[in-house]
Amino acid sequence: SAVISQKPSRDICQRGTSLTIQCQVDSQVTMMFWYRQQPGQSLTLIATANQGSEATYESGFVIDKFPISRPNLTFSTLTVSNMSPEDSSIYLCSVEDRGYEQYFGPGTRLTVT
Amino acid sequence: QKEVEQNSGPLSVPEGAIASLNCTYSDRVSQSFFWYRQYSGKSPELIMSIYSNGDKEDGRFTAQLNKASQYVSLLIRDSQPSDSATYLCAVKAVSNYQLIWGAGTKLIIKP
Numbered sequence: 001s002a003v004i005s006q007k008p009s010r011d012i013c014q015r016g017t018s019l020t021i022q023c024q025v026d027s028q029v030t031m032m033f034w035y036r037q038q039p040g041q042s043l044t045l046i047a048t049a050n051q052g053s054e055a056t057y058e059s060g061f062v063i064d065k066f067p068i069s070r071p072n073l074t075f076s077t078l079t080v081s082n083m084s085p086e087d088s089s090i091y092l093c094s095v096e097d098r099g100y101e102q103y104f105g106p107g108t109r110l111t112v113t
Numbered sequence: 114q115k116e117v118e119q120n121s122g123p124l125s126v127p128e129g130a131i132a133s134l135n136c137t138y139s140d141r142v143s144q145s146f147f148w149y150r151q152y153s154g155k156s157p158e159l160i161m162s163i164y165s166n167g168d169k170e171d172g173r174f175t176a177q178l179n180k181a182s183q184y185v186s187l188l189i190r191d192s193q194p195s196d197s198a199t200y201l202c203a204v205k206a207v208s209n210y211q212l213i214w215g216a217g218t219k220l221i222i223k224p
Contacts, residue, residue: 001159031210033211041216042201042214042215042216042217043157043201043212043214045211045212048211090156092156092157096210100145100162100164100205101147101159101162102147102159102203102212103159104156104157104158105156106155106156107155107156
């Protein structure tokens with residue numbers, strides 16, 4: 001399966017600032033996903049990022065708040081903009097490998113104060 | 114609204130026993146089903162995928178799929194304390210290929 005890394009692993013940020021999370025894969029993948037997971041909750045899909053096209057956002061998530069870049073088949077970034085304490089969460093990137101299975105990066109734990 | 118349902122638990126099982134985790138889904142045409150294990154503070158880890166009716170075994174893990182009943186389960190034999198985690202069921206939507214996630218079942222293996 002693909003090996004996925006994320007940076008940073010954790011961060012504490014002040015409200016009103018922005019944080020960019022990087023996701024790097026060791027192989028070329030078509031589909032990458034960004035999720036958010038609140039403590040004790042299941043996963044919520046933020047957007048799907050395919051190389052060469054605009055990211056597709058799920059209901060409740062907008063590009064101005066969560067801009068995503070996907071410059072090539074091994075890399076993507078998610079920016080959390082104008083942060084508020086409600087954005088405190090774990091942010092996960094995942095990739096679809098072999099056309100069926102999704103594998104996750106280690107996650108970024110974000111705390112907004 | 115496509116849904117995946119799991120009992121949130123916690124499910125407490127003695128060490129060495131069989132742990133049985135269940136999941137039902139609403140989209141009758143779904144074809145791909147997945148079980149993930151998530152330890153506290155870690156990201157989800159894929160442990161089983163199943164696409165056909167019946168059983169699929171991998172070591173101590175067996176996934177069972179019954180499409181007619183829209184039901185998928187995960188059995189863990191000879192449960193170990195290291196199996197204590199939250200188990201997430203995910204179903205791939207046919208319409209957009211996204212995963213629909215259950216809420217997860219917290220499993221506790223008692224020594």
